[in-house]
Amino acid sequence: MKKSDKSRFAILGMLLREPLSGYEIRKIMLNYTIHFWQESDASIYPMLKKLETEGKVKSRSQYVGERESRIFEITPAGKKEFANWIEIPAEEEKHRNELLLMLFFGANSNKEKILKQLFIRLQKEKEKKKNFENIKTSFLSKISDKDRNKLFWMMTLENGIISTNADIKWLQECINILQKNKLASNKTKKEKKRK
Amino acid sequence: MKKSDKSRFAILGMLLREPLSGYEIRKIMLNYTIHFWQESDASIYPMLKKLETEGKVKSRSQYVGERESRIFEITPAGKKEFANWIEIPAEEEKHRNELLLMLFFGANSNKEKILKQLFIRLQKEKEKKKNFENIKTSFLSKISDKDRNKLFWMMTLENGIISTNADIKWLQECINILQKNKLASNKTKKEKKRK
DNA sequence: GTCGACATGTAAATAGTTACATGATTCT
DNA sequence: AGAATCATGTAACTATTTACATGTCGAC
Numbered sequence: 200m201k202k203s204d205k206s207r208f209a210i211l212g213m214l215l216r217e218p219l220s221g222y223e224i225r226k227i228m229l230n231y232t233i234h235f236w237q238e239s240d241a242s243i244y245p246m247l248k249k250l251e252t253e254g255k256v257k258s259r260s261q262y263v264g265e266r267e268s269r270i271f272e273i274t275p276a277g278k279k280e281f282a283n284w285i286e287i288p289a290e291e292e293k294h295r296n297e298l299l300l301m302l303f304f305g306a307n308s309n310k311e312k313i314l315k316q317l318f319i320r321l322q323k324e325k326e327k328k329k330n331f332e333n334i335k336t337s338f339l340s341k342i343s344d345k346d347r348n349k350l351f352w353m354m355t356l357e358n359g360i361i362s363t364n365a366d367i368k369w370l371q372e373c374i375n376i377l378q379k380n381k382l383a384s385n386k387t388k389k390e391k392k393r394k
Numbered sequence: 395m396k397k398s399d400k401s402r403f404a405i406l407g408m409l410l411r412e413p414l415s416g417y418e419i420r421k422i423m424l425n426y427t428i429h430f431w432q433e434s435d436a437s438i439y440p441m442l443k444k445l446e447t448e449g450k451v452k453s454r455s456q457y458v459g460e461r462e463s464r465i466f467e468i469t470p471a472g473k474k475e476f477a478n479w480i481e482i483p484a485e486e487e488k489h490r491n492e493l494l495l496m497l498f499f500g501a502n503s504n505k506e507k508i509l510k511q512l513f514i515r516l517q518k519e520k521e522k523k524k525n526f527e528n529i530k531t532s533f534l535s536k537i538s539d540k541d542r543n544k545l546f547w548m549m550t551l552e553n554g555i556i557s558t559n560a561d562i563k564w565l566q567e568c569i570n571i572l573q574k575n576k577l578a579s580n581k582t583k584k585e586k587k588r589k
Numbered sequence: 590g591t592c593g594a595c596a597t598g599t600a601a602a603t604a605g606t607t608a609c610a611t612g613a614t615t616c617t
Numbered sequence: 618a619g620a621a622t623c624a625t626g627t628a629a630c631t632a633t634t635t636a637c638a639t640g641t642c643g644a645c
């Protein structure tokens with residue numbers, strides 16, 4: 200196994216619950232893990248192949264008419280690799296936040312443009328929040344309390360909600376500060392003119 | 395200009411304030427933008443070269459004894475590129491959160507191990523928070539209120555503090571839930587045994 | 590009959606990191 | 618004398634995405 204290569208664990212983890220095709224894995228990621236983990240087809244299919252040559256998964260073909268789908272199942276070797284991964288402290292995200300970068304250069308840039316950026320992001324975050332809450336309600340009704348996944352899936356959702364709320368709070372604070380600051384500097388200009 | 399290539403804006407932005415060498419840019423990133431933007435030498439030096447061939451920066455050599463340092467200055471073309479960038483809505487971060495991925499598989503994994511992961515992360519986040527607050531106080535004393543950068547640099551710091559607080563809150567909630575859940579399931583097991 | 594979803598895959602490009610390589614200067 | 622820091626750079630690798638390519642099936 201190479202240095203990082205996290206995609207493999209995402210895929211192994213999905214197969215832990217039940218055998219799945221590449222396409223199904225992709226769909227689950229799109230529906231359930233989109234806010235913290237995504238993988239494109241171009242990484243899922245080759246990774247499944249790779250895991251099979253390593254003996255971590257095995258596959259069988261299933262046909263619906265002429266249409267083939269390859270169903271992958273995790274092997275004991277695969278389960279072992281997954282279990283090893285869970286023991287290692289999760290790596291912290293490396294943040295690369297373009298908005299913060301722009302803000303950092305705010306003093307040598309245009310304040311109006313910075314404000315515009317903040318408003319656009321605020322709008323997006325509010326939509327994200329709404330979206331999370333919709334998922335939460337539609338989710339709660341679909342999954343039974345006895346499903347052991349529910350607890351954990353709720354936690355990942357809750358993380359999205361809490362982070363989004365924090366972002367919204369921060370954005371509103373920044374906007375406030377910049378707007379006050381703008382008014383203040385306009386006043387100063389006027390006073391200078393009066394003199 | 396290619397599709398993304400964000401490093402160039404980070405470097406152009408740094409040069410907006412004053413001419414700098416590659417080494418100095420790296421040091422500033424390490425000290426001021428580490429929590430939302432980093433760049434390694436292996437990306438800074440080639441990028442400065444590239445920007446020079448594009449006419450976005452120009453350089454002169456400066457010697458301290460035999461030791462050369464190349465000081466880069468932004469050109470009008472460079473300033474224009476930066477100004478164009480500030481107009482485009484900042485891209486949202488693509489999150490790849492390994493801890494959330496582990497949590498997502500919690501039901502098919504080992505609860506004790508998941509709890510351990512959460513505790514380790516809680517510890518790290520608390521340290522991060524302390525660190526942010528140290529930077530904030532040491533920062534406040536160093537920079538004059540008249541420095542136009544202060545306002546913006548504080549905002550980027552504040553973002554780190556707010557996000558870290560949100561993470562801590564979420565981690566503590568998750569730990570609580572899992573611990574209660576553990577006690578409850580232990581009880582159920584005991585009751586079953588009694589029967 | 591055609592559109593959207595199902596289903597699998599490859600090629601090429603991109604972005605970015607780690608490790609390597611070199612040598613000067615300053616501090617202790 | 619030796620360690621730490623200053624200072625610049627390249628080679629190799631890794632991971633990952635976009636775009637391309639192909640064809641089936643079901644619904645309207």
